[in-house]
Amino acid sequence: MAKVLVIADIKRGEVKRSTAELLAKARSIGAETAAVAIGNNLEALIPSLVSGGSDSQYIADDPGLELFSAGPYATCVVDAASQFGADQIWFASTENSKAVAPKVAARLGVACATDITDVAYTGDNIEITRPAIANKVIQRVKINSEKLVAVVRAGAFKMTDESTAGSENVIRLSAPPTDLGAVVKELIADASGEIDLGDAAIVVSVGRGVKDQKGIDLVKGLADDLGAGFGTSRAMVDSGLMEHNKQVGQTGKIVAPKLYISVGISGAIQHLSGMTGSQVILAVNNDPEAPIFNVADYGIVGDLFEVVPILRQQIKSIQR
Amino acid sequence: MKILTTVKKVVDVELTIRVESAAIVEEGLQYVMNAWDENAVEASVQLKENNGAETTLVSIGGDDDNTQIIRRGFAMGIDNGIQIDDPLLAGADSFVLARVLQKVYEKGSYDLVITGKQAQDTDNGQTGIILAENLEIPCVSNVVAIDVIDDELLKVTRLGDGGKEIVELKLPAVVTVSDSINEPRLPQMRGLMMAKKKKIEVMDLAALGTSFEEVGGSDNRSEILEFSRSQAREAGKKYEGDAAEITAQVVGLLVNEAKVL
Numbered sequence: 001m002a003k004v005l006v007i008a009d010i011k012r013g014e015v016k017r018s019t020a021e022l023l024a025k026a027r028s029i030g031a032e033t034a035a036v037a038i039g040n041n042l043e044a045l046i047p048s049l050v051s052g053g054s055d056s057q058y059i060a061d062d063p064g065l066e067l068f069s070a071g072p073y074a075t076c077v078v079d080a081a082s083q084f085g086a087d088q089i090w091f092a093s094t095e096n097s098k099a100v101a102p103k104v105a106a107r108l109g110v111a112c113a114t115d116i117t118d119v120a121y122t123g124d125n126i127e128i129t130r131p132a133i134a135n136k137v138i139q140r141v142k143i144n145s146e147k148l149v150a151v152v153r154a155g156a157f158k159m160t161d162e163s164t165a166g167s168e169n170v171i172r173l174s175a176p177p178t179d180l181g182a183v184v185k186e187l188i189a190d191a192s193g194e195i196d197l198g199d200a201a202i203v204v205s206v207g208r209g210v211k212d213q214k215g216i217d218l219v220k221g222l223a224d225d226l227g228a229g230f231g232t233s234r235a236m237v238d239s240g241l242m243e244h245n246k247q248v249g250q251t252g253k254i255v256a257p258k259l260y261i262s263v264g265i266s267g268a269i270q271h272l273s274g275m276t277g278s279q280v281i282l283a284v285n286n287d288p289e290a291p292i293f294n295v296a297d298y299g300i301v302g303d304l305f306e307v308v309p310i311l312r313q314q315i316k317s318i319q320r
Numbered sequence: 321m322k323i324l325t326t327v328k329k330v331v332d333v334e335l336t337i338r339v340e341s342a343a344i345v346e347e348g349l350q351y352v353m354n355a356w357d358e359n360a361v362e363a364s365v366q367l368k369e370n371n372g373a374e375t376t377l378v379s380i381g382g383d384d385d386n387t388q389i390i391r392r393g394f395a396m397g398i399d400n401g402i403q404i405d406d407p408l409l410a411g412a413d414s415f416v417l418a419r420v421l422q423k424v425y426e427k428g429s430y431d432l433v434i435t436g437k438q439a440q441d442t443d444n445g446q447t448g449i450i451l452a453e454n455l456e457i458p459c460v461s462n463v464v465a466i467d468v469i470d471d472e473l474l475k476v477t478r479l480g481d482g483g484k485e486i487v488e489l490k491l492p493a494v495v496t497v498s499d500s501i502n503e504p505r506l507p508q509m510r511g512l513m514m515a516k517k518k519k520i521e522v523m524d525l526a527a528l529g530t531s532f533e534e535v536g537g538s539d540n541r542s543e544i545l546e547f548s549r550s551q552a553r554e555a556g557k558k559y560e561g562d563a564a565e566i567t568a569q570v571v572g573l574l575v576n577e578a579k580v581l
């Protein structure tokens with residue numbers, strides 16, 4: 001039986017849903033599962049690793065791991081992987097995963113695949129599927145090494161009704177040495193209290209069409225009405241109007257919500273590659289030729305300053 | 321400070337990509353410098369202008385597109401160009417390419433390697449990180465600012481999952497840059513003319529002092545079996561006309577047809 005180690009995706013003291021999604025996928029291919037959690041003050045998270053579907057939990061809990069640092073994090077993953085005897089090591093797609101996964105693969109001398117959307121065994125070989133060239137093509141890739149380190153594209157693995165809990169079997173890892181070559185001095189944390197784009201069932205995104213802060217506030221109102229995550233395009237980040245952590249796209253977050261509402265976004269290919277996995281897309285744009293309409297299930301051609309207030313009214317009336 | 325900047329040619333992602341018989345159709349494709357590598361070149365040239373660094377660019381691949389990409393680097397202000405031209409490297413994976421870059425690095429005794437955070441064609445984002453790991457030197461990825469403290473220390477800013485991380489980075493080191501680090505300059509006519517005359521150092525693996533076996537060329541850890549077209553989303557319906565009317569109509573559909581509200 002294959003053994004899959006899933007790296008727990010922890011943000012603001014919480015285990016993200018993606019962790020359970022990866023564990024569910026591992027169980028669905030008949031693998032024995034383990035999770036590794038790395039950070040500080042992790043004790044309270046162990047139950048959710050168990051209920052998420054891991055059969056053993058490797059815990060690297062140390063004040064020195066409070067701030068992310070790729071080298072020490074990779075050391076913890078390698079430690080857990082060797083103790084567990086992992087055949088595959090899976091990360092949820094985060095910026096930190098992308099920094100750690102290639103390190104782990106290099107240290108273990110095995111293959112590394114990022115942004116995968118599927119994984120399967122064909123005979124003894126591992127095969128993965130992943131998009132490439134800004135999502136225009138899909139690659140089917142054969143892994144030649146016996147083991148694989150993979151970063152899984154957001155939304156690729158879904159929970160199923162059969163997803164089951166695992167069992168508690170906690171193994172504590174020793175604290176890794178700090179990286180003296182790259183010393184993290186400070187974290188300037190993003191504003192807290194916002195809905196995480198990756199978790200949100202609905203995402204509302206604003207583009208350059210909103211023009212200024214007043215336009216942003218208008219659309220943010222719609223997001224708040226819906227309890228939605230609030231995203232944006234790179235043009236808005238470049239202009240300093242929105243924070244980088246809200247950028248959706250090839251260099252930003254990849255989202256796959258139930259409903260994606262795009263407001264005043266043209267639909268450049270780099271933006272599309274971050275959101276076309278959404279179940280339903282609604283676009284509002286005053287240019288009937290905007291490329292966003294090529295991927296939108298529903299398109300409203302109109303001035304957003306006129307449309308969004310009506311949209312809010314309509315939604316409020318059905319919410320009542 | 322000596323900087324090595326790695327650049328890759330990628331297919332122009334704005335053009336239509338056709339797939340036939342499980343392969344990408346070459347005809348009609350055009351190649352450009354990877355966008356994130358343009359950010360890497362810009363960051364290197366800024367370090368040259370502000371801190372007197374010497375900049376060298378390396379690209380793996382022997383064809384004319386690669387030569388043009390190196391010339392573009394010259395026109396942006398890069399001092400030296402190295403082109404690794406060896407047909408054996410045609411199907412090399414990130415690990416093999418990282419070994420080749422390691423040989424280039426060791427030959428030139430560089431202080432800093434700057435790469436783009438990923439390539440637009442594969443979106444792999446691995447080579448720079450693996451290079452640092454093989455060299456056992458520190459690496460920071462997704463960097464949005466580089467400040468020189470002294471000959472041995474940089475202060476770099478990384479965009480992480482929780483916010484901006486301020487990292488003190490001991491040289492020699494590798495940084496991979498985000499597209500938010502800068503706005504790459506457009507080469508000027510004069511620069512392009514001068515770039516044509518500049519000499520590019522062309523080397524195969526032997527000239528680099530290594531071999532296909534040594535860079536692990538014969539045991540690629542992964543190989544692409546086939547390409548297929550992405551399932552394109554079908555364009556849905558566009559509603560034009562009276563804003564109040566069409567908005568009400570669409571909200572109705574989101575509730576009753578799509579069932580997402």
Ligand SMILES: Cc1cc2nc3c(=O)[nH]c(=O)nc-3n(C[C@H](O)[C@H](O)[C@H](O)COP(=O)(O)OP(=O)(O)OC[C@H]3O[C@@H](n4cnc5c(N)ncnc54)[C@H](O)[C@@H]3O)c2cc1C
Pocket residue numbers: 206207208209210232233234235236247248249250251252253263264265266267268269270271274284285286287290302303304305355356499
């Ligand atoms: C290497 C690279 C990586 C990139 N990565 C990303 C990425 O991750 N994410 C990303 O988003 N972009 C990315 N980009 C940038 C991308 O190419 C586009 O430039 C960007 O997405 C455009 O943002 P926008 O749609 O907000 O702006 P614009 O393209 O300017 O579009 C604004 C839209 O608003 C509409 N509009 C204007 N006024 C109104 C109105 N009153 N009512 C309704 N509609 C209106 C216009 O018709 C237009 O379609 C990347 C680019 C490169 C080169």
